[in-house]
Amino acid sequence: MTENLLFSPTALYFGTALLLALGALVFFSRAALASGDRRSILILGTLPAMFMALTYVMMGLELLTVTVTGTGGREQSVVRFVAYTGVLAIVVYVLRELVYLSQKQFVLLLIPFVALPWFALASWVTTGAVESLMSGGAFLSYLAGAYLLYGPLSKVASRAGGERRLLYVKVTHLAVLCWGALILTSALSEQAAGMLDFFVGQLVASYIDLLFMLVFAALVYNNRDLFTGKREQVEKTTD
Amino acid sequence: MRGALSTRIQERYSFKIGAALAGIFVLTLAVSVIFGLHIDAGPQEEATDRGIAALAGLMVLLLLNLGLVGIVLGGNVALSLRQLSERAERIGAGEFDVEIETSRNDEIADLYGSIALMRDELREMVTDLEQTRAEIEAERQRATEAKENAERLQQEAEAQNQQLLDIAERFSEAMAHSADGDLDQRLTVETDDKALQSIADSYNEMLTELGAAVAKAQGSAMTIDEMSADLENSGREISRGSQDVAHAITDIAQGAEKQAEELHEAAGEISSLSAATEEVASTTTEIAKQSDDVSTLASDGREAASNTAEMMESTVERTETVVETVDELVEEAQQIEQVIATIDEIADQINMLALNANIEAARAGSGAGNVGDGFAVVANEVKNLAGEAMKAVDDIERTLQSVQGRAVETADEISEVDASIRTAEDDVSRVRDQLDTIAQDINDVDTSIQDINRTADEQATTAQEISTIVDSVAEIAEETRDQTGDVSATSQEVTASTETVANLAQELDEQAEDLSDIMSEFTVSRGTLATIESN
Numbered sequence: 113m114t115e116n117l118l119f120s121p122t123a124l125y126f127g128t129a130l131l132l133a134l135g136a137l138v139f140f141s142r143a144a145l146a147s148g149d150r151r152s153i154l155i156l157g158t159l160p161a162m163f164m165a166l167t168y169v170m171m172g173l174e175l176l177t178v179t180v181t182g183t184g185g186r187e188q189s190v191v192r193f194v195a196y197t198g199v200l201a202i203v204v205y206v207l208r209e210l211v212y213l214s215q216k217q218f219v220l221l222l223i224p225f226v227a228l229p230w231f232a233l234a235s236w237v238t239t240g241a242v243e244s245l246m247s248g249g250a251f252l253s254y255l256a257g258a259y260l261l262y263g264p265l266s267k268v269a270s271r272a273g274g275e276r277r278l279l280y281v282k283v284t285h286l287a288v289l290c291w292g293a294l295i296l297t298s299a300l301s302e303q304a305a306g307m308l309d310f311f312v313g314q315l316v317a318s319y320i321d322l323l324f325m326l327v328f329a330a331l332v333y334n335n336r337d338l339f340t341g342k343r344e345q346v347e348k349t350t351d
Numbered sequence: 352m353r354g355a356l357s358t359r360i361q362e363r364y365s366f367k368i369g370a371a372l373a374g375i376f377v378l379t380l381a382v383s384v385i386f387g388l389h390i391d392a393g394p395q396e397e398a399t400d401r402g403i404a405a406l407a408g409l410m411v412l413l414l415l416n417l418g419l420v421g422i423v424l425g426g427n428v429a430l431s432l433r434q435l436s437e438r439a440e441r442i443g444a445g446e447f448d449v450e451i452e453t454s455r456n457d458e459i460a461d462l463y464g465s466i467a468l469m470r471d472e473l474r475e476m477v478t479d480l481e482q483t484r485a486e487i488e489a490e491r492q493r494a495t496e497a498k499e500n501a502e503r504l505q506q507e508a509e510a511q512n513q514q515l516l517d518i519a520e521r522f523s524e525a526m527a528h529s530a531d532g533d534l535d536q537r538l539t540v541e542t543d544d545k546a547l548q549s550i551a552d553s554y555n556e557m558l559t560e561l562g563a564a565v566a567k568a569q570g571s572a573m574t575i576d577e578m579s580a581d582l583e584n585s586g587r588e589i590s591r592g593s594q595d596v597a598h599a600i601t602d603i604a605q606g607a608e609k610q611a612e613e614l615h616e617a618a619g620e621i622s623s624l625s626a627a628t629e630e631v632a633s634t635t636t637e638i639a640k641q642s643d644d645v646s647t648l649a650s651d652g653r654e655a656a657s658n659t660a661e662m663m664e665s666t667v668e669r670t671e672t673v674v675e676t677v678d679e680l681v682e683e684a685q686q687i688e689q690v691i692a693t694i695d696e697i698a699d700q701i702n703m704l705a706l707n708a709n710i711e712a713a714r715a716g717s718g719a720g721n722v723g724d725g726f727a728v729v730a731n732e733v734k735n736l737a738g739e740a741m742k743a744v745d746d747i748e749r750t751l752q753s754v755q756g757r758a759v760e761t762a763d764e765i766s767e768v769d770a771s772i773r774t775a776e777d778d779v780s781r782v783r784d785q786l787d788t789i790a791q792d793i794n795d796v797d798t799s800i801q802d803i804n805r806t807a808d809e810q811a812t813t814a815q816e817i818s819t820i821v822d823s824v825a826e827i828a829e830e831t832r833d834q835t836g837d838v839s840a841t842s843q844e845v846t847a848s849t850e851t852v853a854n855l856a857q858e859l860d861e862q863a864e865d866l867s868d869i870m871s872e873f874t875v876s877r878g879t880l881a882t883i884e885s886n
Contacts, residue, residue, distance in 0.1 A: 312408040
């Protein structure tokens with residue numbers, strides 16, 4: 113397929129990977145200088161950016177590609193969805209550590225966030241009713257995750273204290289906003305509504321990824337002191 | 352500049368929002384440029400589709416960015432306001448010690464400060480109100496109590512007023528009796544009023560004291576009467592005694608004057624003694640100096656005697672040597688005498704020989720050319736020589752005998768000189784010993800003179816001090832003389848005063864009799880008198 117693009121897809125992927133890698137490197141270097149109990153959570157905060165940087169490199173190398181339906185046979189790498197799975201799992205884990213979610217609450221929240229990218233991928237490679245079903249599944253997963261975050265788990269977070277609850281709310285807002293933007297972008301993409309072409313869609317997706325990963329890392333870094341307390345102490349003080 | 356701008360943005364919430372929106376605008380503009388380039392990079396027939404895609408993409412990004420701003424800024428503000436709201440509710444519930452602090456420094460921080468200020472003012476106001484309410488309640492309680500006290504006091508005052516009237520009437524009766532001279536009257540008050548009881552007690556005590564005073568005054572009046580008589584007699588005796596004292600003081604004054612004159616003379620004598628002592632001290636100083644000179648001379652003489660003794664010992668040794676030499680000379684002269692005797696014998700023999708020669712010459716005959724003649728001549732010559740030799744030997748012998756005699760005399764004289772020198776040496780030794788004794792004695796004398804000198808100095812100083820003391824005593828004697836004059840005048844005045852006292856005592860006696868008459872008008876019980884006497 114021949115297109116007149118401002119940047120080639122490879123350059124777009126590598127450029128995004130470069131920015132993500134630089135951001136991850138900055139936060140990782142700062143995480144490495146932190147004290148013991150904070151270092152692990154700070155490094156955990158930089159892992160999404162690292163995963164996505166690696167993902168974009170692999171996408172630039174056109175590894176693990178599938179043919180996306182409705183795009184005239186465009187090949188898309190499935191590595192992005194693998195990375196999204198890891199990224200969302202890390203985000204959910206950080207929320208668990210932040211407001212001390214129970215194991216059950218953690219698994220319950222992890223399911224929609226893990227299912228969401230794979231429903232999106234499935235919608236890319238299917239057609240017709242299945243595609244609609246997969247798209248609906250992705251949207252429902254998004255709604256389910258948002259419900260859990262703003263509903264029952266928010267009450268759990270309110271017991272964790274002001275600063276922790278504030279960070280929980282910010283991460284929740286960030287995740288819901290960025291995933292909403294990604295779903296919206298996906299809905300407007302050339303393989304769905306067809307309002308966005310490949311270049312604009314990919315640029316917007318890259319921007320969303322950059323924003324999500326780096327803001328998440330920044331939020332974790334700026335609130336690193338919140339991750340030093342013990343679960344028992346916090347539960348005792350919030351009873 | 353950058354730090355100041357950052358601080359300025361942090362201090363104003365509106366600036367934060369403005370800065371965030373400006374960032375979004377710049378970002379959107381940059382993406383718009385990229386999208387514009389993307390539209391321009393495509394073929395003309397795709398421009399519309401690319402434009403729609405760019406607009407849709409920009410909308411998505413714009414929504415995303417605005418949402419992000421809302422998350423970051425709105426979340427912080429919402430949390431801060433929620434926390435502030437919770438604390439304000441706690442303040443409203445009366446929990447005024449709630450902490451209101453924030454790490455922000457924008458308008459919300461000002462709002463925190465305002466709420467904190469409001470909390471403090473509310474706490475102060477509530478505290479003031481509670482205090483005012485407590486004060487009002489206390490005042491109201493006090494007013495009620497005061498009203499009750501006033502009513503109770505009014506009733507008590509009325510009762511006390513009546514009681515006072517009764518007591519005053521009894522006081523008046525008792526005082527009237529006391530005014531008539533009956534000091535045995537006492538007040539009896541049956542009341543709980545301590546003041547009235549105190550007045551009654553004081554009045555009774557006053558009467559007791561007054562009775563005691565009157566009794567004492569009566570006793571004193573009699574005593575004064577007796578004493579004034581004694582005083583009059585004593586005054587007369589004192590007058591006479593003071594006259595005797597005046598005479599005695601006059602005698603003392605004369606004695607003091609004479610004493611002062613004699614002390615002046617004694618001071619002069621002591622001054623002369625001091626001068627003489629000073630002269631003695633000066634003389635002893637000169638004697639001490641002369642004794643030092645004599646001691647020095649004695650030491651020199653002792654040294655000269657020692658030298659003379661040594662020289663005499665040397666002379667004795669030399670005279671002994673001369674005596675030995677003279678003895679040896681006598682011995683040698685005796686030996687010469689033996690030689691001379693030998694020479695004399697030889698001369699005799701030569702003379703005999705010459706005689707024989709003459710005899711032989713005579714035998715040999717005389718005449719010219721005759722051997723006998725020549726021989727006779729030689730014999731004669733030998734005989735002459737022998738005669739001269741014998742003569743010379745005689746001269747030598749005489750001379751030698753003379754020398755020998757003189758040597759003996761010399762030896763004897765030298766022996767005598769030696770003996771004289773030995774005697775002189777002994778004398779010189781005795782002189783040296785005596786000089787030693789003299790030097791020692793002179794040193795002792797010098798020490799004694801030094802002691803005398805110091806003693807004389809001390810005597811001079813003491814005499815000077817005595818002179819000063821005598822002068823002071825003389826001055827005191829003069830002052831005594833002057834003062835005895837004053838005392839004499841004073842004693843005369845005392846004499847006059849005692850006469851006046853005697854007159855006054857007479858008047859006092861009359862007054863005491865009057866006082867005794869007055870005091871007899873007061874009646875004092877025997878118990879009071881017993882109390883006074885016991886005191």
